[in-house]
Amino acid sequence: MKKILLLALFLLGQSAWAQTVTPGKREVVGRDIGQLKGIKIQGRIIDEITGEGLVGATVSVPELDVTRVTDTNGSFDLVLSRAEYNLQFRYVGYELIDYPITAVGDGRLTIRMIQEDFQLDDVVIFGRDPEKNIRSTDMGAVTLSMNTIKELPPFLGEVDIVRSLATLPGVSQVGEASSGLNVRGGGVDQNLIQFGGAPIYNPSHMFGLFTAFNADMVNDVTLYKAAVPSRFGGRSSAILDILPKAGGVDHWGGDLSVSNYSGKISLNGPLVKDKVSILGGFRISYINWFLKAMSNETLRNSNANFYDGNIIISAPVSENNEFTYSYYTSYDDFAFSSDTTISWKNTAHSLQWKSKLSEKLSLDVLGYYTVYDYGIFNESGINDFRINSDIKDLGGRVNLFYDFSPTSKFSFGGMFKQVGIQPGELIPEGEEDILPQKVQDELGRELAAHFQHEFELGEKFGFSYGLRYDVYQYLGPRTVRDYEENEPISDGSAISETVYSDGEVIQTYNGLGPRASVRYSFNKSSSIKLGYNKMYQFIHLISNTATIAPSDVWKLSDQFLAPQIADQYSLGFFKNFKGNIFETSLEVYYKDLQNVVEYKDGANLILQNDIETELVPAEGQAYGLELYVKKNLGRITGWVSYTYSRSLRRVITSFEEENINDGEWYASNFDKPHDLTLIGNYKISTNTSVSATFAYSTGRPVTLPAAKFDYSGNTLAYFADRNQGRLPDFHRLDMSLNFKFAGEGKFFDGNWTFSLLNVYGRKNPFSVYFDHSEGSPPQSFRLALLGVPLPSLSYAIKF
Structure with a gap:
């Protein structure tokens, strides 16, 4: 009987731990185990189609004025009190998710985000964390999504990644047919350019x-x-x-x-x-x-x-x-x-x-x-x-x-x-x-x-x-x-x-x-x-x-x-x-x-x-x-x-x-x-x-x-x-x-x-x-x- 009870508690804990957000109702996260404070909510934000983790997506808790940014795996962590919250998930080029939850205990969420349908005029989306430039300690770190780059006039019919970066302050090129970037007074060889982690010597x-x-x-x-x-x-x-x-x-x-x-x-x-x-x-x-x-x-x-x-x-x-x-x-x-x-x-x-x-x-x-x-x-x-x-x-x-x-x-x-x-x-x-x-x-x-x-x-x-x-x-x-x-x-x-x-x-x-x-x-x-x-x-x-x-x-x-x-x-x-x-x-x-x-x-x-x-x-x-x-x-x-x-x-x-x-x-x-x-x-x-x-x-x-x-x-x-x-x-x-x-x-x-x-x-x-x-x-x-x-x-x- 004791083994059966332990097995039931284990299965119950697993069902409470792994959950997927489905918009339309308030999600109950965790189980009522008497916690009032220090409830840990872990989650991962992924693309609905590819299943790829979305790096740099944001999850906000307006009731607490808290914002978190996902890591390189698309994961995030929140520490909440026992209460009701309205979580907001944002990522550039994706539809905003405004989702209510009730936190009663530790749990895990998997958020599946869908790319924005650009025919909808009434959807307003911030790119990544709109306050990251204010709150982060990063200096001179600039991230451009492909959606942003594609808004620039193409060069000879092509969206150009390197030329797009040259439109930012402190970044320049020496002429119209120049490869590489000159960043804050440096030569083109003084930049490490890597694709998928591998260095590229002539971009x-x-x-x-x-x-x-x-x-x-x-x-x-x-x-x-x-x-x-x-x-x-x-x-x-x-x-x-x-x-x-x-x-x-x-x-x-x-x-x-x-x-x-x-x-x-x-x-x-x-x-x-x-x-x-x-x-x-x-x-x-x-x-x-x-x-x-x-x-x-x-x-x-x-x-x-x-x-x-x-x-x-x-x-x-x-x-x-x-x-x-x-x-x-x-x-x-x-x-x-x-x-x-x-x-x-x-x-x-x-x-x-x-x-x-x-x-x-x-x-x-x-x-x-x-x-x-x-x-x-x-x-x-x-x-x-x-x-x-x-x-x-x-x-x-x-x-x-x-x-x-x-x-x-x-x-x-x-x-x-x-x-x-x-x-x-x-x-x-x-x-x-x-x-x-x-x-x-x-x-x-x-x-x-x-x-x-x-x-x-x-x-x-x-x-x-x-x-x-x-x-x-x-x-x-x-x-x-x-x-x-x-x-x-x-x-x-x-x-x-x-x-x-x-x-x-x-x-x-x-x-x-x-x-x-x-x-x-x-x-x-x-x-x-x-x-x-x-x-x-x-x-x-x-x-x-x-x-x-x-x-x-x-x-x-x-x-x-x-x-x-x-x-x-x-x-x-x-x-x-x-x-x-x-x-x-x-x-x-x-x-x-x-x-x-x-x-x-x-x-x-x-x-x-x-x-x-x-x-x-x-x-x-x-x-x-x-x-x-x-x-x-x-x-x-x-x-x-x-x-x-x-x-x-x-x-x-x-x-x-x-x-x-x-x-x-x-x-x-x-x-x-x-x-x-x-x-x-x-x-x-x-x-x-x-x-x-x-x-x-x-x-x-x-x-x-x-x-x-x-x-x-x-x-x-x-x-x-x-x-x-x-x-x-x-x-x-x-x-x-x-x-x-x-x-x-x-x-x-x-x-x-x-x-x-x-x-x-x-x-x-x-x-x-x-x-x-x-x-x-x-x-x-x-x-x-x-x-x-x-x-x-x-x-x-x-x-």
Whole structure:
């Protein structure tokens, strides 16, 4: 009898513990066991269709003025008293759930949210937590959902993730066809861009005209530009974390999109019903017709192709355990005037395991493998050759998250990675008089341990502090030159060589990277925050161009090239108005940079086996002011961002001939003091909206020739100070019209988008080049990539 009674009590407890919200009646959570206070309600918010946990969704208890945000598993915790409550669940792009419960004891809820039907005018939804910018201790952390990004005018018919981030304060690009981002005065190599946890080294198609990420494969993107959490490292400027979508677990569906420049398709559904889902997507360009229409003969005789693909397998094997495999690939080739082909390819695999080990402890384990191949091929028929290079990055991480209470959270973990670089190999094609050449491979290893603690003291103060310890080793095999002391490092000062064996440690660097931020809330709608972080970077992009290109050289830190170190200080004021309809912020920052890489005047960077002879160490500083005003709700939405910033460099060495600009501070390649962006979206009706983007920025610095001279019968340009000139200021207006035809069930009942880039035909110069003119100084000419209005039409449908 006692066993039967115990079994009955156990089954009764299980039925009280696991419950699913079904709107329409008051849910009784738990059983009446005499509790009055301290009732613990645990829950998980998931997508109704895919079963995927919704990260960053909010649950609010208006009676207690309490709001909680779901973790990386979509889970949340509440501590209630015995009473009746009206819980509110919000997530961007999903229908709001306003649900009453009666709390009588500990229990668990599973909330299934449905994506918003945009034909309903009377549904008003806040994106994520509407007060997160006020209450959190995060500084410079911005999360954009795909719904927000899709409201911006598309670029050449495509929603562009990277360009969307460039509309935010403190984030910029150097031109119209530039890949990567410049964040708070940093270079493109100072950002860690990861998709599904795997690093991506070249995030662009066609040198930046397209972003190399298919928006249909992306759930959301988060950019950390200030007080970066200690679990991130390896770069000195910013972290861009792109989270992939998950497929459906109960039925099959997909998306199809075509434009006059590219097309893409995705398909998702259950591999195992209600247990394992798969999402696959493929995108390809057919832009050659556009090049054939160009007036420039060189471009008209060129060819361009790209594609990218994704496979994402998600297996939530239980409510507390989920495995996700992500595969990503992208490929580009560009044949310049049909004789020189430039190509690059990204391939990335990642496998992630998320587990809720207990009520308070959760685990996140991830392993990845990334390959970036790039090369140049000469097929002119004269001295044909190819130059191949690649980067292989293998690593993993383990993170544990422990919640002491709803207002005190602790995380700790570690990471390991090994990076191998093949800087370049010249392979002759045919029987020409070109000798093969290969630059020595490089191998480096990184390890790190870290912790982070976030807690609140009352309603006024919030704190976050953490520490990251990085260790880096530069490994053999490698033959390293020895140079004369008290002489500049050059070919002429080399005196001997040292040979290191396979796996032998050549150089070791380590350092502590503290991270901290504090928030003081004046009231529920305003706060002030102060932040600091220190970051180390052990890989460098050696380039004399303003954007990532296959001709660039990636270089690991060694005994000649120390790791970059960045110290950043931030101060910000945050204020919301009219019930969080308007969101504003004002931030100032200062960044100190050490061991930034600069090249010597006249440096040769291609196929350099001893590239340290072409480089000099520099120090840098960046500072600025950022203003942000955003309207979240209403028929008219959008934002205004303005940044005043400076990004400066200085090179002072022990040898005067190596100093640049006589040791004075000069502007970096991406220094643009003024940067203004205006974003507007007007919803004409439930099926029609129009959006516009206006951007203005100071022209980027360039080095202009000061004179010309004859040498051995050749006319050469003489360059004096570096980056003392500027391109003309940049400004451009883009507009788009988005509409959907009525007629449910018909093929044409999809989403149509007509966009017009560069509405008034501004000829923004991407670069300036010079040509010889007899009897006068070198004449300058502008190269504009988008010098005329450029229309595009795209059509997207779900099936």
